[in-house]
Amino acid sequence: MSFWETITGSDLTRESKVLEARAQALPADYQAAWEQIKNNLYTYGDFSGRNLMPIFDNALGLLEEASADGLSIHEVLGDDIPGFCQALAGGKEARTYRDRWREQLNRNVARKLKRLGG
């Protein structure tokens, strides 16, 4: 990753375009699932979302393999897309925005309390 890419995220835009082009080749119900997967995975992203790129790649890889096998999207993902995304992002321990904000809040409160002599 070059400095320019770090600042502008241009590599992410480029990678997203590649991913979307791959997704376009999938059957319609797979594409709908892809949209849902993306929406679910965004909550596991870091500030730039760069950490999600390999996860997106994995998810799309599964969809591509499964559609080539002629499976229905239900046979692949079942009813629980959020659960699938959680497992994909690294299980229950996958940290989300909310976890980080909560931690930060706790830290700040603890620090302020200490200053007050609490």
Added chain:
Amino acid sequence: MDDLTEMLKGTLEGCVLEIIDGEETYGYAITRRLNELGFADVIEGTVYTILLRLERNGLVQVTKRPSEMGPPRKFYALNDAGREELATFWAKWQYVSVRINKLREGGR
């Protein structure tokens, strides 16, 4: 049998390890094998996330192979760490099943 999912959760990873130990194989074939065994509820996505976890924990060796149609497939084989993990799984399974069977027999 419905609703086996909860009970299976802890053991599915061991089942997948055992299947891979037999021969190098890929995600969909593993799912089908589990379905044939009678675990009808197991879906491809579940197996896939288990495989990712195994990969992340360094228990499998992954090879990408071209397939007749569609994208190249990821094939999985156990490495030494994976075989060790599989042995541990069977030891744990033995431990649990012996005790649960004892409980059942004692309860009669």
